[in-house]
Amino acid sequence: MATELPRKEAAVIGVGWAGGIIASELAKDGIEVIGLERGAERTVDDFIMQKDELRYAVRYDLMQDLSKETLTFRNDRDMRALPMRQMGSFLLGTDLGGAGVHWNGQCPRFLPYDFEIRSQTIDRYGEDKIPDDMPLQDWGISYEDMEEYFAQFDATIGTSGEDNEMTAPRSTEYPTPPMVETPAIRMFKEASSDLGLHPYQGASANLTEAYTNPDGQTIQQCQYCSFCERFGCDYQAKSDPIITVIPTAKETGNFELRTHANVRRISYDGEYTDGVYFIDTRTGEEFFQPADMVILTTYVMNNTRLLLESEIGTPYDPDTQSGVIGKNYCYQIMAEAQGYFDQQFNLYAGAGALAGQLDDYNGDNFDHGDLDFIHGGTIQLTQTGIRPINTNPVPPGTKQWGSEFKEANAYYLFRTLSVGSQGASMPYVNNYLDLDPTYTDRFGDPLLRMTYNFTEQDRNLAAHQTQRMEEIMQEMGANEIVANPDIGDYNIMPYQTTHNTGGVIMGADPETSAVNNYLQMWDCENLFVVGASAFPHNSGYNPTPTVGALSYRAVEGIKQYYENPGPLA
């Protein structure tokens, strides 16, 4: 029997960016919140020994322990799904702050086009532009209505950046100035300007000057030390939940944080939830946490999995294309052009969000009339800082070991530049999430099963972006360029990006979406499901600011619901 704990007004499951934002905003308003975090406590004191590539970037010290829980994967429904035994394609976070601690800090806003992608695509190109097997959906809210929440997130994290005609319009200035221009970034910008494109300095959560946010939390100045992605910031110069929203929540006195609390079920009577069941991972003891409102803010994977295991909402069925939970799982279509130069760049230095960037080939910023895909992707030269174990560029044809490798590797390490595209990922009827029939986690609960592969849309988009990046690299004067326009089949092992989206998508119609535009579940009005799980598709950008904005949007809905319970949309 589970031990029943004292009732709370709100129970937040998972305390990363989304959970931290919601906990802080509700607690500031006097609402009693408990944060249930499956991982351990984590503070900046844990980051003293961060500059260790092996421990953090290669052995994944800050990431989820897959021996306890993972997911299974197959490319299509004819393949037998097998467990993701090792981390590869994406890096799931764990412990307080979640993936918000080990992110790079790139902070673009999604485009107005993204929020109304179906309507705008039909308006401009006609209904035939959308393939039958692409469940492309509007988000149930416009960018115009979302803008204030993006501004709130920027104010909380102190986003650094500069305006550009191709990016989403803003009501407020960037809180901090753009990051510095390095020789490599300048080269990229000059080359793209010469090609008639519109480069700018990417938006960043690695701050260019010390900044105190409206909650009184201070983020320090970035030192360009190059240890961002896969690391926590020892300078407190990369905004993350543990130096911003989580301390804010704690300071109110209305927030109780409970770590090692792994939620296994959301209690549901067919209409409402009355709380959650969790297990203390240290003792094995089971608890029931009663709550008036439950806010599910784990990563994409567990947002979907917990709803399926708790039998809340109708699971998506690819045969009939009905149901919603697990639907529209999307990713990011990565492409790259690598160039080899005579000049040596200081590439060991950098910051996670230090980038020259352009959006001429993103969203619907260019005409897709004669193209066999929709959307696009942001194109960047990022100088995140390279490290010697994971970065070993050698020209094609070089033997991968022995003296030849050793010499080429030493020579080219700082003479290789890379331009990359983060391509948008469109939904497809056969790309979805459900529960695995065979494999279980340490508690015996079914693992999530991912069925996913790249589609024609993705392949065409990647080929297009690769050509554009080759043109830029050519203009930059590379001696030799390596670019592969064929992305092949999705492979879960090589690292691509931790930008997984969908599964509990938002929209205006309960038949085709799981949550409304306040992230309130259609099928359970006192349950809000917040995160990139709500994206009906993934844009050609990093997702975190949109997750942040949706969290602030959800806060408004939760507060309204608290005052006046009922469906909000």
Added chain:
Amino acid sequence: MADNNTDNTNADSGISRRTFIKNTGLVTGGIVGGGLLGGIIGNQWQTGTQTETGGATDEEDDTNDFDEARMFFSRDMDFNVLSAATERIFPEDDNGPGAIALGAPYFIDKQLAGQWGVNAKEYMRGPFQEGEPEQGYQSAMTRGEIFTQGVRRINDVSDEQFDENFDDLEEEQQNEILSAFDNDEVDMDGVSSTLFFSLLRQATIEGVYSDPLYGGNRNMDGWRMKEYPGAQPAYIDVIESEEFVEMEPLSLRDHH
């Protein structure tokens, strides 16, 4: 080679690249040949030439050697084969020391004895079934088991083909055998020889380029060879520099 902005000929902390290459060249002439190098396992290259290469002082050597014992490989032969194989993957040459002198074999031994060697943070529940390449690693074997089987298979192949232990072979013969593993031409149980070879290669790269705290990348010479400055606290002063800035590397020892 771009001009260096940093004069790193500081005698007590390191060596200039020029001196490094010159000295390494001399040393290479002295001990060329896989047999000798692989046969006398340990850091024979390192201890014999510390002074010439300007690395750690002789006094420090005695204390530094305590970690040159093994916690994973129980048999000498297994470790000898491992060492010789890492040296072929990252050989000592005109560009500087190889895997053995950098401590990569001991690094691998320590790693295999820890959580990486038993796949502690990975999903190792069954049922185990062969998957598609896109589904990644599906073996029931741990890295420790794979390495033990792998180095013994290397020696078996060596014995079959050349009637000698792997570490006694000429470099070309060793390369031939390792290429066969790389090209999936050798039968292994539970994993492909390509998978074993890629693990071996990856572990060697880690052993020469990780922070010296793990027992490899001795004296940060792996970093020096590719002008990587290690665990520097900040680059705010060089981030905008047009010139390539070379600096004496720092390790995590300097961080606490």
